[in-house]
Amino acid sequence: MKKKLCLIGLISVLLSAGCGSRNKTVPDLPPAPAEERDYDFIFVCPIIDNEYWQSCIQGIWDADEELGTTTHVTGPREAADFDREIIRYMGEALESEPDGIMGYAGIRAMFPFINQAGEKGIPFLAVDSDAPSTTRIAYIGTNLYAFGYKAGESMVRLTDGMAKIGYICSSFSAQNEAEVLRAFEDAISDYNMDIIAVGEGWSDPERAAGAVEAMLAECPEITAIFCTGGYNVTGAARVKKMQGLNSLILVGFDDVEENLAFVREGVIDALLVQLPYQMGYQGVHLLKEFVDKGKVERDAYDTGSILINQENVDSYWE
Structure with missing residues (x-):
């Protein structure tokens, strides 16, 4: 059942570099013609x-x-x-x-x-x-509601149920992240915890870091940050470490190597990992x-x- 493909732009791509823990290295070429x-x-x-x-x-x-x-x-x-x-x-x-x-x-x-x-x-x-x-x-994929609820429960444990939270997503238009956030909010709803600021990080560490810096400057009372999107928590962790914000709680996603290193250092408090x-x-x-x-x-x-x-x-x- 073969169909001729005439795609424009990137179709068969060659990917560089390895993935996070236990993820196999992407090969230089697809396995067979x-x-x-x-x-x-x-x-x-x-x-x-x-x-x-x-x-x-x-x-x-x-x-x-x-x-x-x-x-x-x-x-x-x-x-x-x-x-x-x-x-x-x-x-x-x-x-x-x-x-x-x-x-x-x-x-x-x-x-x-x-x-x-x-x-x-x-x-x-x-x-x-x-x-x-x-x-x-x-x-x-992941059951997004269960995933977000688990993140919220983790934040409750880490903050003893008291926190002013900043939220960084990849994009305000990302429906999957909105579902995760909804579950997160449900998990924290019975506690003295509120999301008081939101920003976009575009799943890019540098842009996420900029969003976190702006958020903390505008709302210095923030005591915890929740990040959806794999590299947003990376940017938040860089800011936390650079500014010496040791009491700031960070919860985010994905086991890329830099994130795992931040967990070992105690910069990121919890990571939730999907299985892509x-x-x-x-x-x-x-x-x-x-x-x-x-x-x-x-x-x-x-x-x-x-x-x-x-x-x-x-x-x-x-």
């Missing part, structure tokens, strides 16, 4: 040059090797304006008419494109963020299952999460 594969899929990735998404791509390519599929990767390389750029790449993916598309669905502007895929008979699997109101075939490798690996299996059988067993597949602190930072994968 496309002509040897049964199906052509496309993964529309929000930020290709990002450790989190490189781990997801590694899972995709490992599944390709196992199943005999080919998954082309396309999307913006950097975080800047990814919420606008990803729409263009999704449009190009639709024009190429692959056997199936996996993609990040955390931007509302993606929804019409997902529905277009359904109209064209192209199955779309939502990865990392869901779009249940669309024609997507299923969602694979499993999202990619299981995602290809699900997409192939749908193409083969016309259905998958469930509407949503939870890949789980892990809470990391100083006690388990060197053993959390055991």
Whole structure:
């Protein structure tokens, strides 16, 4: 069931550098020539040059090797304006008419494109963020409400239930992060804890650091910061360390190496880790299952999460 792909821009990408703990290094080339594969899929990735998404791509390519599929990767390389750029790449993916598309669905502007895929008979699997109101075939990723609630419970423990909190997200338009925040707020609602300032970090350490510096300058009474998006807490940790803000509590996401180092130092108090490798690996299996059988067993597949602190930072994968 092979279709000829004529994608514009980045399709098969070569990714540099390794990923976080226990994530395999992304290979220099996809595992085998496309002509040897049964199906052509496309993964529309929000930020290709990002450790989190490189781990997801590694899972995709490992599944390709196992199943005999080919998954082309396309999307913006950097975080800047990814919420606008990803729409263009999704449009190009639709024009190429692959056997199936996996993609990040955390931007509302993606929804019409997902529905277009359904109209064209192209199955779309939502990865990392869901779009249940669309024609997507299923969602694979973290249960975002449970994830956010776990983050809130961690913040309650770390602050003894009393805190003035700053919140840094990747983008105010990121629907998946909004769901995490909703759960976080539910978890802290019975305590003397309030979010008093918000900012965007664009999942970029430098931009996140700037947002945190501005937030602390405007609201010096902040006692804790919660960050969604993998590199936002990295920027917050740099500011905390540089300014000697030892009492500032930091809770964030993702086990990139710099974040793990900050946990060991006690700069980051807690990290919640998703499993992007499993999202990619299981995602290809699900997409192939749908193409083969016309259905998958469930509407949503939870890949789980892990809470990391100083006690388990060197053993959390055991």
